[in-house]
Amino acid sequence: MCSRCGKAAEGIPPTWICSVENHTRHYxxxxxxxxxxxxxxxxxDSAWW
Ligand SMILES: [Zn+2]
Known part of the structure; x- marks a missing residue:
């Protein structure tokens, strides 16, 4: 699921971006x-979003 808007997906589509922050993966x-x-x-850090 998208870390920003919460959009759900089955698996991770290739168009999505994976960002590693503080050893945690965000999609x-x-x-x-x-x-x-x-x-x-x-x-x-994505915390300010
Ligand atoms: Zn999103």
Missing amino acids: FCEGCARANLRAIESRL
Whole structure:
């Protein structure tokens, strides 16, 4: 499920992005990944979202 919007998915679609923060995997759906690509790439903590 998407860590940001809570969108559920069966398995993890290849278009989703996996971000590892504090040794925990977070998955983001296509829309959220695109909207937060800059933040993900700079490895910002997602807690502020
Ligand atoms: Zn999402």
